[in-house]
């Protein structure tokens with residue numbers, strides 16, 4: 235049997251194994267030093283160093299090799315005078331980034347790859363690393379891939395807020411509607427929140443944005459009107475129905491207050507029945523819903539009007555949509571219910587953006603994927619407290635429709 239050369243397991247271009255020894259059953263210790271045939275280069279600018287000042291070493295972890303679960307490497311390196319930087323710099327190495335790395339470059343690459351599929355804690359546990367180290371390695375890899383905003387190909391956008399903590403921490407998210415790619419995420423949900431996104435947008439791209447889907451949220455309306463004065467603002471059905479659900483619930487609560495003691499529990503438990511999509515109800519729930527609607531006229535009316543509200547968005551032209559919208563508002567007002575009057579007022583003051591849906595059939599429902607990702611990351615509490623890391627994880631999770639590049643990457 236040929237003798238195994240340990241050097242072949244550490245095939246670094248400009249460094250060689252000085253010595254190695256087995257430390258316990260599973261631990262391997264290796265000392266690596268620069269190959270003296272190469273003149274040291276500056277790690278900042280790659281220029282050849284003119285004078286060696288100091289020899290130093292750093293401890294890093296390397297990938298597990300065979301039976302050795304942990305491989306600890308002492309990397310010796312030099313500090314050199316860099317003529318280009320005019321300073322003393324650490325020499326450039328192939329094995330690791332001497333600047334602050336805790337692991338070798340090849341180990342970092344492996345960890346980042348595993349983090350695409352496994353939670354940080356699992357990866358950390360498997361390799362006996364601190365989860366913060368694993369997180370930072372993953373973050374650095376993501377930063378390289380997703381750190382800069384990619385504005386290419388943007389024409390239709392969807393903007394929405396996501397709550398990291400309801401009432402406290404919000405992020406604004408911008409999606410490329412056509413591909414579903416998360417283009418940008420930023421802190422807050424105010425008018426100013428979108429400034430960094432629009433300010434860095436190349437002029438040509440800005441002019442090419444045709445429409446932006448959003449909730450009827452004044453901050454976003456102002457931001458988009460300021461930065462993209464020619465783009466159409468489109469209010470989507472999803473948020474309008476969500477707002478209308480609040481009307482239904484208000485009417486239910488008013489009915490509850492006015493109902494006699496005997497019927498109160500009947501109405502109280504009905505919230506969910508009323509807000510859920512009717513197609514998703516079981517037979518028994520459907521029977522209960524029917525009974526409730528028969529018992530209370532106000533609830534029945536607002537409930538039926540929900541379906542008709544959705545019908546507005548099925549119209550294919552602006553005039554047809556406008557007609558449906560006006561008819562709906564008339565019906566809603568005829569109920570004489572105060573929450574309905576308020577809702578109608580809101581629809582009318584956002585009329586143009588609602589009708590724009592006939593021209594640009596875009597919406598924000600694609601953000602659902604993000605909400606699922608948030609739930610996952612909340613369970614893995616780390617990413618969640620580092621907003622920058624969280625943003626990068628979301629971008630990684632929602633890269634949009636494949637362009638074929640990912641497959642090339644994987645092979």
Ligand SMILES: [Zn+2]
Pocket residue numbers: 276277278279280281316317318319320323
């Ligand atoms: Zn330099």
